[in-house]
Amino acid sequence: MVGVIYWLVDLFTRISILILIAHVFISYFLDPYHPVRRTIDRIVDPLLAPIRRILPPVGMIDFSPLVLLILIQIAGRIILQLLAGLR
Numbered sequence: 001m002v003g004v005i006y007w008l009v010d011l012f013t014r015i016s017i018l019i020l021i022a023h024v025f026i027s028y029f030l031d032p033y034h035p036v037r038r039t040i041d042r043i044v045d046p047l048l049a050p051i052r053r054i055l056p057p058v059g060m061i062d063f064s065p066l067v068l069l070i071l072i073q074i075a076g077r078i079i080l081q082l083l084a085g086l087r
Contacts, residue, residue: 006083013076017069019043024065044068 023044030037044065051064051071 002083002086006080009076009079009083013072013080016072020065020069020072 019040023040026037026040032038032041047068048064051067052062055063055067057063
């Protein structure tokens, strides 16, 4: 059972990272009103909002996706380490 949970957490972490990377690239190429971009924005923007309140953009560069990427990776590794200890 722990193996299945481990696999699901790892999968969720990887998919979250891919969605975040897609959000960054799509924001450069698609119109803000494009349905694909709006869908991804609805997923990612609530996660980025608290980070943006703490870390405002520096000039034209928004570091909040990078911070969220690091936080997702850290949280994923911590949870996987805890699950590995249960095996």
